[in-house]
Amino acid sequence: MHTKHITSQLVAALADTPVVVINGARQSGKSTLVQMLARADPEPRRYLTLDDPVVLKAARSDPAGFINGLQGQVTLDEVQRAPELFLPIKAAVDRNRQPGRFLLTVSADVMLCYFALLEMLFLLVRLPSWERNPGKRLVKAPTVFLPDSGMLCYFLAATAESLAARPGLPGGIVETWVLSELLKHVAFSSLRLSLWHYRTQTNIEVDFVLENRLGQITGIEVKASATVDGKDFKGLRHLQETESALFQRGIVLYAGREVVPFGDNLWALPLSLWWAPQRQ
Incomplete structure (x- = not known):
């Protein structure tokens, strides 16, 4: 992934959109990009990856509690591993439409994840x-x-x-x-x-x-x-x-x-x- 081509677009999207999704194949540089962005961001942004077994278990066992417990701006990497999170994310954004609240990365190999994302964005019912x-x-x-x-x-x-x-x-x-x-x-x-x-x-x-x-x-x-x-x-x-x-x-x-x-x-x-x- 050539990060220099999309970093400016990503920063612009985070400035006015509550949920931003980066979609791409695994090992394409998504995680590197969002971690780099977190280090450069003047406002602290918490980074969590669902490749971490502990994080994944917490997200799956209580999706709403997991999301409600996250304060400030958050990056969730490989979020397709827990599609249960999408509705709690939608509910959190309905309550607070702070720009840049959630930055999500999704690997393009899970059809269920695509459906959940489209539902979250009100593009599919x-x-x-x-x-x-x-x-x-x-x-x-x-x-x-x-x-x-x-x-x-x-x-x-x-x-x-x-x-x-x-x-x-x-x-x-x-x-x-x-x-x-x-x-x-x-x-x-x-x-x-x-x-x-x-x-x-x-x-x-x-x-x-x-x-x-x-x-x-x-x-x-x-x-x-x-x-x-x-x-x-x-x-x-x-x-x-x-x-x-x-x-x-x-x-x-x-x-x-x-x-x-x-x-x-x-x-x-x-x-x-x-x-x-x-x-x-």
């Missing part, structure tokens, strides 16, 4: 599978989302002009936008909601499941078109029938304008309800 009935044959793998619909449009080369020329909006982009709105709602709601997805092994699915602290659930399907019919409620009806004690309501969000009932506690609602002024 893993939506867990909802299951409360052990007798059901459900897909237990999480659904992975890129939660920023604008970034998704960029990666898909979906410009304002190309979207305007389409007969309707791409379903994946609309679903991603709904996810981002639901995540905001979950974060600020006083109901202590949790967000899930639902899919059986026979591919009956519901895009999103909101669950309150009593275990009661609301299923949400997303449809990008302006029309909706009974087939769009297939997954919601399945959830209603198999989880009747917990099911509160099922909603299909669509690009139409009317609120339409589709049976007992099943509704088609316009996506525009997110932003349109409400009628008195």
Whole structure:
């Protein structure tokens, strides 16, 4: 690693960013770079490496306690050895966004570490599978989302002009936008909601499941078109029938304008309800 080419960029990033990550292969000079930077930094920066068995054991046994016990600016070397640290780091930064708080090095050979880093940076969301009935044959793998619909449009080369020329909006982009709105709602709601997805092994699915602290659930399907019919409620009806004690309501969000009932506690609602002024 040619440190002279990146040192100035690293110093600049530490000056305005709470968490800075150096990613590269092992033996590429990451540790040398961060230790050199710590010696040259006018403010003391503690250096810990997870190659140290004692440090690694402490980090894995109590990740939150380990992070909360670190004061001031800290460098954590080879942090991919303890992916459990990423959520406590995120929580610490949420409480105190001091620039340069954490400098992390990551060796590029652990896929789980990449996922955890992307989640910590709010660039990726893993939506867990909802299951409360052990007798059901459900897909237990999480659904992975890129939660920023604008970034998704960029990666898909979906410009304002190309979207305007389409007969309707791409379903994946609309679903991603709904996810981002639901995540905001979950974060600020006083109901202590949790967000899930639902899919059986026979591919009956519901895009999103909101669950309150009593275990009661609301299923949400997303449809990008302006029309909706009974087939769009297939997954919601399945959830209603198999989880009747917990099911509160099922909603299909669509690009139409009317609120339409589709049976007992099943509704088609316009996506525009997110932003349109409400009628008195």
